[in-house]
Amino acid sequence: MERARGAQDRWWGAAPSERATAIEAIADEVDRHVEELAQTANEETHLGMPRLTGEVARTTFQLRMFAGALRAGSILNAQSEASVPGPPPQGHPAITRRYVPIGVVAIFGASNFPFAFGVVGGDTASALAAGCAVVVKEHPGHPRLSQRLLTLARSALASIEAPEDLVGSVAGIQEGIELVGAPGVRAVGFTGSLAAGRALHDVAARRPDPIPFFGELSSLNPVVITPEAARTRSEEIAAGFVESMTLGAGQFCTKPAVLIAPTSAGLAEKAIALLEGLPGMTLLTPDIAARYYQGIATFVGRPELKVSSSSTTSDGQVTATIIESTLEEFLNPDSPVRHECFGPSAVIVTYEDPRQALEVLNIDEGVLVGCVHGVDGEEIAADFLHALERRAGRVVWNGWPTGVAVAGAQMHGGPWPASTQSVHTSVGLNAVYRFARPVALQDWPSWVEV
Amino acid sequence: MERARGAQDRWWGAAPSERATAIEAIADEVDRHVEELAQTANEETHLGMPRLTGEVARTTFQLRMFAGALRAGSILNAQSEASVPGPPPQGHPAITRRYVPIGVVAIFGASNFPFAFGVVGGDTASALAAGCAVVVKEHPGHPRLSQRLLTLARSALASIEAPEDLVGSVAGIQEGIELVGAPGVRAVGFTGSLAAGRALHDVAARRPDPIPFFGELSSLNPVVITPEAARTRSEEIAAGFVESMTLGAGQFCTKPAVLIAPTSAGLAEKAIALLEGLPGMTLLTPDIAARYYQGIATFVGRPELKVSSSSTTSDGQVTATIIESTLEEFLNPDSPVRHECFGPSAVIVTYEDPRQALEVLNIDEGVLVGCVHGVDGEEIAADFLHALERRAGRVVWNGWPTGVAVAGAQMHGGPWPASTQSVHTSVGLNAVYRFARPVALQDWPSWVEV
Numbered sequence: 019m020e021r022a023r024g025a026q027d028r029w030w031g032a033a034p035s036e037r038a039t040a041i042e043a044i045a046d047e048v049d050r051h052v053e054e055l056a057q058t059a060n061e062e063t064h065l066g067m068p069r070l071t072g073e074v075a076r077t078t079f080q081l082r083m084f085a086g087a088l089r090a091g092s093i094l095n096a097q098s099e100a101s102v103p104g105p106p107p108q109g110h111p112a113i114t115r116r117y118v119p120i121g122v123v124a125i126f127g128a129s130n131f132p133f134a135f136g137v138v139g140g141d142t143a144s145a146l147a148a149g150c151a152v153v154v155k156e157h158p159g160h161p162r163l164s165q166r167l168l169t170l171a172r173s174a175l176a177s178i179e180a181p182e183d184l185v186g187s188v189a190g191i192q193e194g195i196e197l198v199g200a201p202g203v204r205a206v207g208f209t210g211s212l213a214a215g216r217a218l219h220d221v222a223a224r225r226p227d228p229i230p231f232f233g234e235l236s237s238l239n240p241v242v243i244t245p246e247a248a249r250t251r252s253e254e255i256a257a258g259f260v261e262s263m264t265l266g267a268g269q270f271c272t273k274p275a276v277l278i279a280p281t282s283a284g285l286a287e288k289a290i291a292l293l294e295g296l297p298g299m300t301l302l303t304p305d306i307a308a309r310y311y312q313g314i315a316t317f318v319g320r321p322e323l324k325v326s327s328s329s330t331t332s333d334g335q336v337t338a339t340i341i342e343s344t345l346e347e348f349l350n351p352d353s354p355v356r357h358e359c360f361g362p363s364a365v366i367v368t369y370e371d372p373r374q375a376l377e378v379l380n381i382d383e384g385v386l387v388g389c390v391h392g393v394d395g396e397e398i399a400a401d402f403l404h405a406l407e408r409r410a411g412r413v414v415w416n417g418w419p420t421g422v423a424v425a426g427a428q429m430h431g432g433p434w435p436a437s438t439q440s441v442h443t444s445v446g447l448n449a450v451y452r453f454a455r456p457v458a459l460q461d462w463p464s465w466v467e468v
Numbered sequence: 469m470e471r472a473r474g475a476q477d478r479w480w481g482a483a484p485s486e487r488a489t490a491i492e493a494i495a496d497e498v499d500r501h502v503e504e505l506a507q508t509a510n511e512e513t514h515l516g517m518p519r520l521t522g523e524v525a526r527t528t529f530q531l532r533m534f535a536g537a538l539r540a541g542s543i544l545n546a547q548s549e550a551s552v553p554g555p556p557p558q559g560h561p562a563i564t565r566r567y568v569p570i571g572v573v574a575i576f577g578a579s580n581f582p583f584a585f586g587v588v589g590g591d592t593a594s595a596l597a598a599g600c601a602v603v604v605k606e607h608p609g610h611p612r613l614s615q616r617l618l619t620l621a622r623s624a625l626a627s628i629e630a631p632e633d634l635v636g637s638v639a640g641i642q643e644g645i646e647l648v649g650a651p652g653v654r655a656v657g658f659t660g661s662l663a664a665g666r667a668l669h670d671v672a673a674r675r676p677d678p679i680p681f682f683g684e685l686s687s688l689n690p691v692v693i694t695p696e697a698a699r700t701r702s703e704e705i706a707a708g709f710v711e712s713m714t715l716g717a718g719q720f721c722t723k724p725a726v727l728i729a730p731t732s733a734g735l736a737e738k739a740i741a742l743l744e745g746l747p748g749m750t751l752l753t754p755d756i757a758a759r760y761y762q763g764i765a766t767f768v769g770r771p772e773l774k775v776s777s778s779s780t781t782s783d784g785q786v787t788a789t790i791i792e793s794t795l796e797e798f799l800n801p802d803s804p805v806r807h808e809c810f811g812p813s814a815v816i817v818t819y820e821d822p823r824q825a826l827e828v829l830n831i832d833e834g835v836l837v838g839c840v841h842g843v844d845g846e847e848i849a850a851d852f853l854h855a856l857e858r859r860a861g862r863v864v865w866n867g868w869p870t871g872v873a874v875a876g877a878q879m880h881g882g883p884w885p886a887s888t889q890s891v892h893t894s895v896g897l898n899a900v901y902r903f904a905r906p907v908a909l910q911d912w913p914s915w916v917e918v
Contacts, residue, residue: 030858072556079557099877106522107529110873111864115898118857120890121883201832204883204890223673227884230891382651400916407568408480412908415916423560427549429908433571433654434677440570440654440905441680448565448906455890456898458862458879466850466865 019153022122023202025183026151030119032180034094038085040180041146044138045081047174048074048167055166059132062160064300065266070133077133080140080424084147087426087447093147094454096468101461111461116468117454119149121204124197126218128209129159129302130269136160137167137187140424141207141232144449146184153203154187155194159303164189198222198231205230205453209271209444212236212358212435219438232452233438234431236358237386238275238365239419240406242375244392244399248283255279255391256288259364260296262418264338267299268362269306272387272419275358276348278375281368286342289366290326298335301361307336310361314339316354322347323355338362345374349381356383372398379405384433384440387412387419411436411443469603472572473652475633476601480569482630484544488535490630491596494588495531497624498524498617505616509582512610514750515716520583527583530590530874534597537876537897543597544904546918551911561911566918567904569599571654574647576668578659579609579752580719586610587617587637590874591657591682594899596634603653604637605644609753614639648672648681655680655903659721659894662686662808662885669888682902683888684881686808687836688725688815689869690856692825694842694849698733705729705841706738709814710746712868714788717749718812719756722837722869725808726798728825731818736792739816740776748785749812757786760811764789766804772797773805788812795824799831806833822848829855834883834890837862837869861886861893 032040048055056070063070087093096116102109123145128135135141137154145152156164164187172182188197198206198221206222206229208215215235222231243255262274279285301307317325317339324342341363343355348367350356355365369375379388379402388406390413392399406413411432412422422430428446431437437444442452459468482490498505506520513520537543546566552559573595578585585591587604595602606614614637622632638647648656648671656672656679658665665685672681693705712724729735751757767775767789774792791813793805798817800806805815819825829838829852838856840863842849856863861882862872872880878896881887887894892902909918 031854076557097877099875102875106871107526107874110875111867113873113875113877115877115879115896219678220673223670223678228669228673228888229884230889394913395915399913403912403916404481407907407909410907411905412910413912414910415913417561417911421556423563423910424557425549425552425560425563427547427563427565427908429565429906433905434679438678439680441901441903443906446565446908451891453891455861455883456879456893457857457860458877458896459857460862460864460873461867462853462863463844463849463865465845466853 019122019200019202021183022151022153022186025181026119026122028181029149029151029184032149034088037147037149038088039178040175040184041081041085041143043174043178044171045078047170048138049078051170055163058163058166059160062163063132063302069266073131073133076424077139080134081138081143083424083426083447084143084450088147093447093450114459114462114468115456116459117148118457120453120455121150122202123150123152123453124155124203124206125152126155126194126206126208126210127157129157129306130266132160132163135209137164138171140445140449142185145207145453147450148453150453151184153197154185155197156187156189161189195221199225203229206232207444207452208233210235231438232442232444234271234444235435235437237271237432237436238356238358239272239385239387240276240278240379241274241389241391241419242379242402243277243279243283243285244390244396244402245280245372246393246396247391248280250393252283252285252288256285256292258418259285260289260292262420263364264296264299264362265420267301268338269302269360270420272422274389274419275364277364277366278378279366279368281370286340286366290340293338293340296338298337299362300335304334306360307334310336310359313359313361314363317341336361341365343367345369345378348378376401376405383409384436385410386430386432386436387414389414389417389419391416409433411440469572469650469652471633472601472603472636475631476569476572478631479599479601479634482599484538487597487599488538489628490625490634491531491535491593493624493628494621495528497620498588499528501620505613508613508616509610512613513582513752519716523581523583526874527589530584531588531593533874533876533897534593534900538597543897543900564909564912564918565906566909568907570903570905571600572652573600573602573903574605574653574656575602576605576644576656576658576660577607579607579756580716582610582613585659587614588621590895590899592635595657595903597900598903600903601634603647604635605647606637606639611639644668645671649675653679656682657894657902658683660685681888682892682894684721684894685885685887687721687882687886688806688808689722689835689837690726690728690829691724691839691841691869692829692852693727693729693733693735694840694846694852695730695822696843696846697841698730700843702733702735702738706735706742708868709735710739710742712870713814714746714749714812715870717751718788719752719810720870722872724839724869725814727814727816728828729816729818731820736790736816740790743788743790746788748787750785751811754784756810757784760786760809763809763811764813767791786811791815793817795819795828798828826851826855833859834886835860836880836882836886837864839864839867839869841866859883861890
């Protein structure tokens, strides 16, 4: 923390172009080591080389997106308002509103995105873009990768004579808790489980000087199928659903966790048949695999739920699971189907009447993303879209929730428990506004540099 | 809450122009009753008719500023990003980022601004602009005014056939706590004391579903005088200081609480002499007067502090107090001079060397506003300005902290304890972004209205 605060002090007035140079230096250094980094990540996460190589590309693309926006002046611009003569309220002095760094940011990366939500992932990129120093809590699921990324980032910073302590790290659960409570930490970025996120949220809130906790925690992302879509393309929908729910072995915050479809479409049967043809999957860590089966166990033996067979292979691999739930059961907030099960499982709820589907969509709980599969001009599709807008940070038409595009306008967040601060995003250029604090300069003299 | 949620449901999709019409209807209705409202407020607060009439004007100006921005499309604009063909990370679907209301907002107004931070003050204006329903906790310092403003706002809404329950209220301490904990409340706006704000912040954070608490709590606003300014215009500075610190009987969150000046300028003597000529002041409530004297009592009898004489007149009026503090005492975070004393008091710290002044400016505590009085081209003035930027939400050159202009670019907030969320403001157009939640619409079909 002492070194991070020192770096923050030195870097506080760094111009947007200097910040951009620092971010690009990190991106370049990571890109020079793609193969090595992906291999280390694969040894620690088993996510596979194609996915991991792609994730490195996503991560450096994201870093460069922030650098480019800083250079183009499309983020963090100052806003000037000339003085207006006369008495208030109409009259007022000259005001320039500019952004300064919030201070040192603590960042907790995710198990499932060792790069994109890792040491130099989106949270770090947006904090560096805001001019902040960051202290990363290394994820225990990929300690070697974390250390390697840290070394690369720091040497990249040193190579352009920026303070290398702009990126530092701690490891360990207790150390993470201490980091959130540490004097000098001014904000927290977190991506992880509801339990861990809630605990750290509470540490941030209980400080003598509470700090904002920007956490992305848990989301039961709904996908609803309209009657017309089900009638005309249920095979295609079943295939898309299975692909999306098993992507990354279902270890995505954007996994389609709940499929809501007309009973007549038989989507549960179709999905189960497709899943049976898939090979076993290795989850990120033995802990995550154990929690996955604990989750599945909560569904078993309840008359309201029908659980497709699931099994563990001898080498610890798992298979995917479909849970068919009655409408009533899903509407009960205390049902196990209302808890996120991290891994390749999904709940299917069927409806006879689209109004029942609306009831499921209207439950009072935030989600990161919701999807509607429908047909152009179908009135109920519009109702479904509008219902999802009230609960979700992202609403997708005729697509699947997995795959959050790294685009400037992207929004990744949502009402609790999807995220702790639904007016902010952790992906896209607006992520920078979590860590940049506005200051109004009143009658600021022209001879003093801002 | 039930009625507020009902109104929120009905109003959720209200277009910006509809929201503007509702806000303008409230402003018009308030303007039609200026005299009556100011009289009621004066009976309850003793702030005087000129100030209160002016505050009504400020309040309706503020309401109309939001309405105008909604009509002009200068806030809450959607941002569209066309699809980019090809694989990720470069390729991505079409995304439209638009704002939706966060939901019902609980608003706690301030004792000292019965209008501008009251039932239809800045928090309500920005929440209504975001499309939210609000439930106001009535301030016990002006219950009749609160009820009257509520009635006017609701009848204004009814007159244009908007849901009158877009503005509701509760009264009572326990009711306020329950409001922050109530299911359906999605955010809190608060202006008040550190103790009350901290307590309500904690209620919001401890909810099963924590909600953002946007609180403006407490600030020891510093004003620093450069050697050249002190040498050339210390009489003018003493007069400006006394005027600003006694404005509204010192009951402003922006009161200049700490004056840092060269010892040679004799500003304490000059200020005390000016204060002696002032009539007694009536504080907002007997409670506030009692707390003011409790605050003054903490300064008395300490060798490090010199307290100017203060007295209470027979009719409960108070006089202003200057506390001269040693540098060392002010640098001690546990000293009573480091606590806000609400009312007409201020601390004066003097320096021999400008580096001592920088030490005082650099204490690790947020403030709403800081001011520098200097002379053009004076190098130390630039250092003072930059030091204040690191701690304050607003930095003023050659002016006084009181009087927050209601301008679009205004920033009113700052690091803890000035506010709970330093990246947000409670004054100015950006206040709306506390209560508007972005949603990314992915491949949204053109035939469905947004």
